[in-house]
Amino acid sequence: MKKGIIIAIISILILSASGLAGYIYLDDYLNQDKFYDGVRVEGIDLGGYTLNMGMEKILESKKIENENKEIEFYTNDDDNNKFHFALELAGYSYNYQETIESAFNYGKIGNLIKRYFEVEKLKTQPANFVLTPIFQKDKAKKVLQDLAIEINTEPEDAVFEFNDGIIKIEDHKVGKELLIDETIENMESTFPEVNKVELSIKYDIPEKTSELYKRINGVIGEFSTNFKTSPEGRSYNIGLSTNSFEGFVLMPGDIASYNEITGPKQAKFGYKEAPVILNGELTPGMGGGVCQTSTTLYNALLLADLEIIERHPHSIAASYVRKGTDGAVAAPYLDLKFRNNFDYPIYIDTKIENKNVYFYIYGDLESRDYSIRIDTKWLDTIPYKTIENLDNSLAPGTRELVQDGRTGYKVNTYKTKLKDGKVISSEKITYDYYRERDAIYKVGPPVPIEIPVPEITEPSDIFIDSPEITTESSF
DSSP states (O other): OHHHHHHHHHHHHHHHHHHHHHHHHHHHHHOOSSOOTTEEETTEEOTTOOHHHHHHHHHHHHHHHHTTOEEEEEOOSSSOOEEEEETTTTTEEEOHHHHHHHHHTTTSSSOHHHHHHHHHHTTTSOEEEOOOEEEOHHHHHHHHHHHHHHHOBOOBOOEEEEETTEEEEEOOBOEEEEOHHHHHHHHHHHTTTOSEEEOOEEEEOOSSOHHHHTTOOEEEEEEEEEOTTOOHHHHHHHHHHHHTTTTEEEOTTOEEEHHHHHOOOSGGGTOOEEEEEETTEEEEEETTTHHHHHHHHHHHHHHHTOEEEEOOOOSSOOSSSOTTOOOOOBTTTBOOEEEOOSSSOEEEEEEEETTEEEEEEEEOGGGOOOEEEEEEEEEEEEOOOEEEEEOTTSOTTOEEEEEOOBOEEEEEEEEEEEETTEEEEEEEEEEEEEOOBOEEEEEOOOOOOOOOOOOOOOOOOOOOSSSOOOOOOOO
């Protein structure tokens, strides 16, 4: 009996010792600070590598693999620009840390028996861990910010040049702005299936495009007046105000002011003294003659069929145009304003030649299938009155002129549109009343009238043979 117990105890001790040794062996075998043989990442066996060594190997392997893999950014416009960046640089990457740590921990979690069988299984069935693609916004944003420096441009207007009737146009430039957030959304929506991403671009087209300027192709209205009788100062002012319109372009919908374009009529701005109309009288003043410039422009604008916003007649009818077709200016009260009511720009060209001032309005002549005619109709001619005021300080019979008389006129002006020589529309555009002015004289008292005294002759004696004598006289 005692011998059996002893044998049992010895057996238990042997088994316990064997179990302890086995446990120690398994624990030592399984608890390695390395990847187990048969653990792979993207097909690369990392057995025997430490975690850091395995990380470096996979990173290096993917780097080599992706060296020839790029993402292409492109613009879907006329420039069709293309930009290429390495996938990693553009923000496309993989979950290296998570995947490699999972591979490293394979067979290292759980009880020893479970872990032992997992590790043993690797000898016949390797475990392959696959990297999952990830998108890194911070890297993508940095690439796009650098790219924006190259792409972003300010819009530039086309340049219109006019020399001796020859038109030259320099193309406009479209402004571009790379929309970074929208492009990142494009990248996220296509990741990881494609390696081409359209850049989101905001285009800023300038107001003055070359296509718009190309519609300035001919004269749509012109007019001239003569100033051969003007004195030097007036002629100079006409030339100066006319030259203010050199190179003037008016875009569709814009309004122009004659007073603003020609500037203040002051000596410091180059204007000279010349007769101006003030209260119906010709009086020396600064800028005399600019009304002939405005009148010439006004008629050219009418013939070009531009919209007149503001226009005024003179108080004295101008001699260089028909009544009803003048345009007076006197800042800041009287101005000539007009709007470009077309869908293309207009260009104003001017010329001074042989004491004539010319205005030419250029526009899209090719799209113009009509012409404009300006007609005037006299409604009334009002003769002036002559008024005489007695002035006893004058010598009797004296008559002195105080104010010239001026005949008045009432005029309607019409704009008629013709196509193929036929009237298609006609409208009254202005009614003008050039007021008459009385002729005023001051006169002295009347010359006294001398009434002649009749000469009286003495009657001769008459004797009548009668006893009575009667005498009668008549004067």
